[in-house]
Amino acid sequence: xxxxxxKETLLQEIEDLMAYGKNKPxxxxxxxxxxxxxxLESIKKQLQAKSNTLTDDDKEWLEQFKxxx
Numbered sequence: 001x002x003x004x005x006x007k008e009t010l011l012q013e014i015e016d017l018m019a020y021g022k023n024k025p026x027x028x029x030x031x032x033x034x035x036x037x038x039x040l041e042s043i044k045k046q047l048q049a050k051s052n053t054l055t056d057d058d059k060e061w062l063e064q065f066k067x068x069x
Contacts, residue, residue, distance in 0.1 A: 007032045010040035017047040018062050028065070 011032060050058060 003037065004032070006037055007035065007040060010037065010044055014040065014044050014047060017044065018065070031065075 008029075011029070047062075
């Protein structure tokens with residue numbers, strides 16, 4: 001799997017974790033150029049660890065990464 005495809009896959013997994021049972025959010029795809037695969041993997045792991053214990057502050061912080069359109 002090439003680097004871009006790996007980033008896109010990780011981004012999709014992060015979006016799924018951020019959805020927390022509601023409508024799926026969309027993260028601005030242009031952010032991928034600024035993130036390394038290790039960054040995305042770290043974000044994913046952190047979200048997995050917090051997915052059952054997200055506070056309102058965590059949810060508010062995550063909302064800033066959604067693409068509004």
